[in-house]
Amino acid sequence: MNLQWYPGHMTKTRRQIAEELKGIDVVMEVTDARAPASSRNPDFDVLFAAKPRVMVMNKADLADPAVTAAWEKWYIGQGWGVLSVNALSGSGVEKIADAARAAVADKLRRDKARGVSRPVRIMIVGIPNAGKSSLINRLCGRASAKTGDKPGVTRGKQWIKLKNGIELLDTPGILWPKFENQRDALNLAFIGSIKDEIMDTEELACHLLEFLCQAYPKQLADRYKLDDISNRSGFEVLQDVGRIRGFVVSGGEIDTLRAANILLNEFRAGRIGRITLEQPCKTV
Numbered sequence: 351m352n353l354q355w356y357p358g359h360m361t362k363t364r365r366q367i368a369e370e371l372k373g374i375d376v377v378m379e380v381t382d383a384r385a386p387a388s389s390r391n392p393d394f395d396v397l398f399a400a401k402p403r404v405m406v407m408n409k410a411d412l413a414d415p416a417v418t419a420a421w422e423k424w425y426i427g428q429g430w431g432v433l434s435v436n437a438l439s440g441s442g443v444e445k446i447a448d449a450a451r452a453a454v455a456d457k458l459r460r461d462k463a464r465g466v467s468r469p470v471r472i473m474i475v476g477i478p479n480a481g482k483s484s485l486i487n488r489l490c491g492r493a494s495a496k497t498g499d500k501p502g503v504t505r506g507k508q509w510i511k512l513k514n515g516i517e518l519l520d521t522p523g524i525l526w527p528k529f530e531n532q533r534d535a536l537n538l539a540f541i542g543s544i545k546d547e548i549m550d551t552e553e554l555a556c557h558l559l560e561f562l563c564q565a566y567p568k569q570l571a572d573r574y575k576l577d578d579i580s581n582r583s584g585f586e587v588l589q590d591v592g593r594i595r596g597f598v599v600s601g602g603e604i605d606t607l608r609a610a611n612i613l614l615n616e617f618r619a620g621r622i623g624r625i626t627l628e629q630p631c632k633t634v
């Protein structure tokens with residue numbers, strides 16, 4: 351399976367983001383804490399090179415906490431302002447306004463010296479389904495932006511004003527024209543940032559199972575009551591999951607497609623456990 355997904359609306363959004371940039375003080379990149387490297391869009395380093403930036407690792411509630419801490423340390427070591435948050439519960443979100451103001455502290459000081467008072471304008475960017483709109487809703491305390499558990503929910507830009515002098519620009523999630531590294535593409539698919547309809551669900555589930563067998567064997571075995579997962583292929587484990595869940599069709603065959611859908615949904619909802627797909631030793 352060679353995964354690629356860069357539909358036309360992403361090209362359009364990329365152009366609109368570039369056009370909007372001159373009126374923006376800070377760019378806030380929302381990534382997914384379960385894949386802190388793969389969920390960073392490499393195009394952003396070029397697009398936003400001249401802007402103060404803050405990185406938010408969202409969905410920290412679904413990620414392995416020890417690995418999230420290691421990633422925070424790693425990014426801070428690279429000179430990044432980084433926060434890990436949960437947009438749904440609001441945990442960590444209270445630090446965002448201060449982090450944005452700190453990123454434009456010089457500009458705010460100059461404005462103050464000139465007697466100018468104006469809002470801090472933040473553009474929220476990131477891959478599809480990272481939780482950008484959910485984060486905006488949490489920051490403004492109401493459901494201003496449309497959200498949903500599939501990629502491509504936000505289709506146009508939308509400004510939202512907060513009471514504390516901050517203005518937020520919600521943007522549609524974008525990927526990049528070519529995934530050079532298929533591991534990144536698989537991680538994006540596992541976390542639901544690539545449209546499911548373009549993928550082979552069973553193959554995707556087999557890749558996820560191979561990763562879980564190696565990195566989180568106990569959580570996987572506990573969730574599906576699996577006896578022995580050592581030296582088993584992803585497809586064999588998928589069959590076991592289907593058999594144990596009773597997904598058997600006429601003739602005694604196991605419905606592996608149903609098992610694959612269940613596995614992906616349960617992984618995405620955090621039911622297998624708090625799992626991170628990559629460690630910070632990777633060069634990004």
Ligand SMILES: Nc1nc2c(ncn2[C@@H]2O[C@H](COP(=O)(O)OP(=O)(O)OP(=O)(O)O)[C@@H](O)[C@H]2O)c(=O)[nH]1
Pocket residue numbers: 408409410411412435436437438439476477478479480481482483484485496497498499500501502503504505521522523524
């Ligand atoms: N567990 C968990 N789920 C979250 C979190 N933030 C967002 N979600 C869920 O993730 C899904 C995607 O959220 P959205 O806010 O629509 O994501 P988006 O980045 O705006 O997506 P696009 O508009 O498609 O680019 C929704 O089902 C949210 O409820 C979080 O911190 N933790």
Ligand SMILES: [Mg+2]
Pocket residue numbers: 482483484496497503504521522523
């Ligand atoms: Mg959105």
